[in-house]
Amino acid sequence: MASASSRTRQAGVLLCLCLALGTIGRTAAADDWTLVGNEHGIEIYRRDVPGSSVVALKGKGIIDAPLWKVASVLLDTKRAPEWGDSLKESRVVRRLSLNSYVEYNHIGLPLILKDRDFLSEVRIDVDAIQRRFALVYRLTDDPQAPNTHNVRGQITSGAFDAQSLDGGQRTELTAEIHCDPRGAIPAWVVNLFQKSWPRNTFERLRKQVVKSDIAMPAEFKDVLAPTLEF
Numbered sequence: 001m002a003s004a005s006s007r008t009r010q011a012g013v014l015l016c017l018c019l020a021l022g023t024i025g026r027t028a029a030a031d032d033w034t035l036v037g038n039e040h041g042i043e044i045y046r047r048d049v050p051g052s053s054v055v056a057l058k059g060k061g062i063i064d065a066p067l068w069k070v071a072s073v074l075l076d077t078k079r080a081p082e083w084g085d086s087l088k089e090s091r092v093v094r095r096l097s098l099n100s101y102v103e104y105n106h107i108g109l110p111l112i113l114k115d116r117d118f119l120s121e122v123r124i125d126v127d128a129i130q131r132r133f134a135l136v137y138r139l140t141d142d143p144q145a146p147n148t149h150n151v152r153g154q155i156t157s158g159a160f161d162a163q164s165l166d167g168g169q170r171t172e173l174t175a176e177i178h179c180d181p182r183g184a185i186p187a188w189v190v191n192l193f194q195k196s197w198p199r200n201t202f203e204r205l206r207k208q209v210v211k212s213d214i215a216m217p218a219e220f221k222d223v224l225a226p227t228l229e230f
Contacts, residue, residue, distance in 0.1 A: 033058055044198045049156075049178055053187030056157070058176035059198025065209035067164040067171045068216070068227040071133045073208050074160050075124075075224065076217040077103065083204035085197055088115070093144050098223055099124045102142045106150065107181075116153040116181045119145050124223050131164035131230045137177075153181040164230040175201055 033045040042061040049056050063070050073079060080090035086107050093102040100123045107116045121140035126133055137158035158177040165172055177197065181190060208214075216224045 039199050040203065042199055042202045045176075046195075052156075052178070052180060054178065054180045054190050054194075056176065056178035057194060057197050058174065059202055060172070060174045061202050062165070063162075063171045063173050063202075063206055063209060064169075065171060066168050067131070067133055067162050067230045068224065069209045069214050070162050070171045070173060070205070071224055071227050072214055072216045073205060074135055074162075075220045078217070079208070080105075083201075083208045085200050085204075092219060093119070093142055095219070096121070099126075102140060102145070103137075104145055106148070107153070113185065114183065115148075115150040116183075117146075117148055117150040118153050118155050118179070120155050120158070124220075126223060126226055128226050128229065131168075132162065133227055133230075134159060134161045151181065151183040153179065153183075155179050168230055173202070173205070 033047045035043060036046050037044040040061075042059050045058040045060070046055045047058075073083070077090040077092055081087045084090065084105070086109070087105060088108040089104075089106040091104050093104050095101045100121060103120050103122050105118045105120075107118070109115050119140055119142060120137040123136045123138075124134075125136065137155050139154050139156050156178045158179070159175070161174040163172045164170075175198065179194065
């Protein structure tokens with residue numbers, strides 16, 4: 001029978017091994033994006049998601065506008081259909097706190113398919129020291145969401161991460177999403193049509209931020225105001 005000190009050493013080794021494996025697992029999960037293209041200054045990545053046949057997508061590139069303008073466009077649900085891919089309607093269902101809210105989005109599809117809608121809890125992160133702004137999306141449900149005949153899809157994860165550059169003249173943006181429209185659409189069809197999401201999103205955002213009437217949406221001025229200093 002092993003002594004108490006021997007058992008203690010074995011437990012310590014096992015704990016260190018578990019911690020090491022956990023660290024490796026987290027590093028792999030953070031770095032498993034595969035670069036699949038670079039179009040118009042937009043790096044395009046994809047990755048497989050365990051348990052899902054729909055791939056996650058990510059884009060990274062430069063927006064020639066101050067961070068506050070990029071953040072204002074991203075938070076302005078009234079303007080969202082102007083740049084969101086196939087987006088027919090976007091609205092804030094309700095504000096949960098200063099830095100979080102529930103968002104509803106309605107995506108239009110061809111006549112042979114039912115439209116999709118999505119419900120997300122969105123967290124707003126503003127970091128004055130790092131000169132960063134981020135929106136993080138996660139799947140949620142809410143009794144105040146609109147009742148529709150659409151198919152309820154799932155944005156299981158998503159994020160916009162904006163970093164101020166060049167004294168506030170430009171913004172580096174990273175956008176990622178894992179979106180399953182659900183229903184009877186085959187996964188290979190979903191992946192085929194969604195693969196253009198990073199390029200379309202960046203190109204439309206670039207066109208949007210140069211408009212002369214960009215302003216902070218009134219309902220989010222309280223949280224966006226610090227970004228004017230970025």
